[in-house]
Amino acid sequence: MFKTIKRIIKWSGNRKKRLYIGFVYSFFNAIFIALPIMAAAHGLNLILEDKKGNSVLGIDVVFYMLGFMIFCVLGRFVFAYLRATAQESIGVEVTAEKRIQIGNTLKRVSLGFFNNQNTGQITSAVTTDLAFVEMYGMKMIDTVVNAYISAFAMVLCLAFYNGWIALISVIGILCSAFFLKLLGKKSNENAPIHQKAQDNMIAATIEYLRGMPVVKAFKQDGISKEGIRRAYKEGKDINIKIEKNYVPYNCLHHFSLKIAAIGIVIVSSILTTKGIMDIPMMIMMTIFSFVIFGHIEKVNDSVHVLEIIDATLDKLDTIEEANVIHKHSEDIALDQYDIVFKEVTFAYEKNNVLNNVSFTIPQNTTAAIIGPSGSGKSTICNLIARFYDVNKGSILIGDIDVQDMTYESLLRNISMVFQKVYLFNDTILNNIQFGKPEATFEEIVEVAKKACCHNFIMNLPQGYDTVIGDAGSTLSGGEKQRISIARAMLKNAPIIILDEATASIDPENEDAIQRAISELVQGKTIIIITHRMATIQNADQIIVMNNGQIEQKGTHKDLINQEGIYRRFLKIREKAEGWRI
Numbered sequence: 001m002f003k004t005i006k007r008i009i010k011w012s013g014n015r016k017k018r019l020y021i022g023f024v025y026s027f028f029n030a031i032f033i034a035l036p037i038m039a040a041a042h043g044l045n046l047i048l049e050d051k052k053g054n055s056v057l058g059i060d061v062v063f064y065m066l067g068f069m070i071f072c073v074l075g076r077f078v079f080a081y082l083r084a085t086a087q088e089s090i091g092v093e094v095t096a097e098k099r100i101q102i103g104n105t106l107k108r109v110s111l112g113f114f115n116n117q118n119t120g121q122i123t124s125a126v127t128t129d130l131a132f133v134e135m136y137g138m139k140m141i142d143t144v145v146n147a148y149i150s151a152f153a154m155v156l157c158l159a160f161y162n163g164w165i166a167l168i169s170v171i172g173i174l175c176s177a178f179f180l181k182l183l184g185k186k187s188n189e190n191a192p193i194h195q196k197a198q199d200n201m202i203a204a205t206i207e208y209l210r211g212m213p214v215v216k217a218f219k220q221d222g223i224s225k226e227g228i229r230r231a232y233k234e235g236k237d238i239n240i241k242i243e244k245n246y247v248p249y250n251c252l253h254h255f256s257l258k259i260a261a262i263g264i265v266i267v268s269s270i271l272t273t274k275g276i277m278d279i280p281m282m283i284m285m286t287i288f289s290f291v292i293f294g295h296i297e298k299v300n301d302s303v304h305v306l307e308i309i310d311a312t313l314d315k316l317d318t319i320e321e322a323n324v325i326h327k328h329s330e331d332i333a334l335d336q337y338d339i340v341f342k343e344v345t346f347a348y349e350k351n352n353v354l355n356n357v358s359f360t361i362p363q364n365t366t367a368a369i370i371g372p373s374g375s376g377k378s379t380i381c382n383l384i385a386r387f388y389d390v391n392k393g394s395i396l397i398g399d400i401d402v403q404d405m406t407y408e409s410l411l412r413n414i415s416m417v418f419q420k421v422y423l424f425n426d427t428i429l430n431n432i433q434f435g436k437p438e439a440t441f442e443e444i445v446e447v448a449k450k451a452c453c454h455n456f457i458m459n460l461p462q463g464y465d466t467v468i469g470d471a472g473s474t475l476s477g478g479e480k481q482r483i484s485i486a487r488a489m490l491k492n493a494p495i496i497i498l499d500e501a502t503a504s505i506d507p508e509n510e511d512a513i514q515r516a517i518s519e520l521v522q523g524k525t526i527i528i529i530t531h532r533m534a535t536i537q538n539a540d541q542i543i544v545m546n547n548g549q550i551e552q553k554g555t556h557k558d559l560i561n562q563e564g565i566y567r568r569f570l571k572i573r574e575k576a577e578g579w580r581i
């Protein structure tokens with residue numbers, strides 16, 4: 001429990017000082033809770049003395065007492081207020097920074113990180129988990145640390161009057177701390193199970209929502225709901241089991257505090273009957289027995305929360321410590337753009353997807369990459385853009401290893417158009433402008449015209465200001481593709497990677513798009529994955545991939561005369577394109 005408290009304090013970074021100042025306020029707050037009890041005992045003593053005939057209770061004394069009580073209430077209010085202002089906003093401030101920090105880290109990790117980590121895990125880490133720490137982190141500091149500080153302040157007050165009573169309080173607190181430790185251990189065992197159940201529920205929900213179109217198309221509502229129902233049921237069962245686990249320790253924690261409270265009352269009564277303690281003091285001790293453990297009693301609820309916070313911080317640390325792709329790279333401006341693969345070997349997980357691949361694409365030339373499905377064509381493109389790092393060998397652009405360049409300086413030189421287009425849930429204008437944030441409206445319209453988007457954009461209700469749905473879901477595949485080509489055109493990078501970019505374009509637009517692509521690629525270094533024969537035949541170089549290796553390499557003229565995959569591929573394509581209406 002205290003280990004996690006220490007972690008939260010460390011997590012608050014340069015705001016630690018405010019936490020410590022808050023602890024001091026908390027101490028004085030507790031003193032101002034104890035003072036009225038002590039004053040009441042003193043008042044009672046005066047009343048008894050007065051009754052005995054010693055006239056000690058004048059009107060001035062009554063006013064002093066009243067003034068002191070008001071002073072205590074005000075003191076309590078002031079210190080509670082100061083503590084809250086010092087500590088409570090820290091959680092919100094730190095999580096806001098952490099979100100940006102994690103966002104920056106996620107931007108710079110290799111895409112492999114998202115494969116290895118469950119998407120549900122990452123999503124929950126940056127949304128619900130961080131929100132949990134935001135909401136409960138500082139609350140726990142208040143509940144736990146301030147509870148012990150309060151108890152410590154009151155024990156000091158008790159010790160001032162009677163050492164034995166103070167000792168009983170300390171024993172009660174220590175016993176409860178022991179049971180809380182056991183509870184913490186149990187909770188520690190359960191936290192990852194709870195977390196996993198929660199991640200599974202989130203992952204099942206995402207899967208269910210993502211798969212909705214397929215579910216509807218195949219009318220398999222029942223089957224798809226089964227997964228989500230199972231995840232929710234497991235979540236519920238695990239939570240019930242965990243709660244049951246905690247019951248004995250919770251009871252023992254409360255029991256030890258109650259026994260200590262009863263002990264204080266019994267010992268004060270015995271001391272009073274023996275004449276060692278007077279009645280007002282005994283009443284004061286009894287009142288103390290009610291309030292001294294009040295805050296600590298609630299600490300047991302915090303133990304589970306702290307364990308969840310601990311597991312959450314572990315998870316957030318894993319993301320923050322993720323292998324950032326350009327830890328040692330520099331911002332380099334290239335002056336030429338030859339792309340060289342030197343004996344590149346790469347595996348996404350265990351099995352090699354590329355084996356010893358070497359080729360050179362000279363600046364301002366076009367290389368078409370062809371090959372059967374799964375042969376590694378897209379992987380080559382992903383490695384050029386450094387979405388992943390090679391396992392062996394190197395990739396050079398303009399004689400500079402891509403690993404020596406920062407992501408930003410590398411990607412400044414590359415425009416990519418993928419078959420699977422991703423558009424942001426934003427206006428069309430902003431989606432195109434993403435390629436060059438400083439572009440003027442006129443520039444955007446110009447590229448949109450070249451990419452054959454302008455007409456359909458103007459037919460939309462708000463033209464360029466039309467907001468397109470999630471991932472562009474309100475546009476057709478061809479329209480999305482044309483917007484992504486416009487985006488790439490606007491970026492005007494010297495290297496263009498086209499990964500089956502025309503695959504989802506409707507035939508009537510294909511020629512127009514091809515013209516647009518011809519404009520996009522003017523004077524650039526191009527890597528293109530395509531099945532379109534005309535594009536392949538016109539390429540300066542064709543790289544034929546098979547099973548992660550280069551099977552053939554050369555121009556159309558070279559390869560047409562060789563027996564091999566390329567000739568077989570051409571035959572199939574000729575047949576397919578011959579069928580086109």
Ligand SMILES: Nc1ncnc2c1ncn2[C@@H]1O[C@H](COP(=O)(O)OP(=O)(O)OP(=O)(O)O)[C@@H](O)[C@H]1O
Binds near residue numbers: 115375
């Ligand atoms: N993110 C990934 N994680 C793990 N394996 C992957 C990943 N992406 C691709 N692969 C695997 O790597 C191999 C090569 O994939 P790649 O996408 O490069 O092939 P491709 O030639 O472009 O195929 P296609 O023509 O079907 O797009 C395939 O076996 C594929 O299953």
